Amino acid sequence: MEKVILTGDRPTGKLHLGHYVGSLRRRVELQNSGEFDKIFVMIADAQALTDNADNPEKVRQNVIEVALDYLSVGLDPSKTSIFIQTQVPELCELAFYYMNLVTVSRVQRNPTVKTEIKMRNFEQSIPVGFFCYPVSQASDITAFKATVVPVGEDQAPMIELTREIVNRFNHVYGPTLVEPDILLPGNAACMRLPGTDGKAKMSKSLGNCIYLSDTPKEVKKKVNSMYTDPEHLTIDSPGHLEGNAPFIYLDAFCRDEHFAKYLPDYANLDELKAHYTRGGLGDGTVKKLLINILEEELAPIRERRKHFEQNIPEVYEILRAGSEKARETAARTLDEVRNAMRINYFADSDLIAEQAARFRAK
């Protein structure tokens, strides 16, 4: 069986370091591993509209932001088809059929949807489209017969639902769709990178994000103001690692060779942590190390961004070509789905002949 990746992001803002360690970095590694036959990365503008129906301009402006973020981190259009969800209308048709295979109560149990309904104050009036987005996400994944979906853990319920839909579809209509596997980030820090304020998650509305497009000055300022350990009042006092943002970021970003380069007094992060816990290590040293490591990671991303920012028509051409490729693939799956569901009237000569005979015999 072909190995296929599909994943994507809603274009509701610029992408930040949480997205990077949670998924983007891994996508680039998978892309360059050469292990996959096809890779699709989708800008989920239709899904973004499910809770931004009254703000299409926000979605429209962020499509290009997300595309620039993708290209800057090293997604390579010669290996990865980057496309825009709404430009593949086949996905809507698939979703319409899948909706028959899912119950309302099944979607109501989805913990991510539950949280989002609370966050958006949708309790009283949930838009139908928003309620159905997990089903539409199953179309995104199955249209490409994705075998692997690299995402953060908040997306696990969507992948689970997709697998259920695949099983139900194949059971009712015959084997057609492929069951995908989720691929989660490697460690806990990557799974949920906290905001610079130490709060659980980076989020635009909390203003605690470091964006991939931030300048070196902005990154430095944000790291230097990061939440650490409020009880670590002097350098000599013992420090705590729990909830200590710079250390969690180091868990997500640093490798042993960074120490040889930037802080040779320590062999690795464990030694640095031990010193901090014991007392005698200041937050400034930790933050300086983190700034160096982030800069090493972000500098090439900024360079690539600069190139693409100067070539916006080229970026749209990449998206157009990617969408065309995605559409061909989705259309093939949709054909198979229609055949399996027996809604292929004009392509089914048996049906026509059989009915012709039946009516003639009347």
Ligand code: TRP
């Ligand atoms: N739900 C994802 C997000 O919130 C975006 C998305 C839409 C997606 N369709 C997908 C992710 C399919 C993976 C696979 O960012």
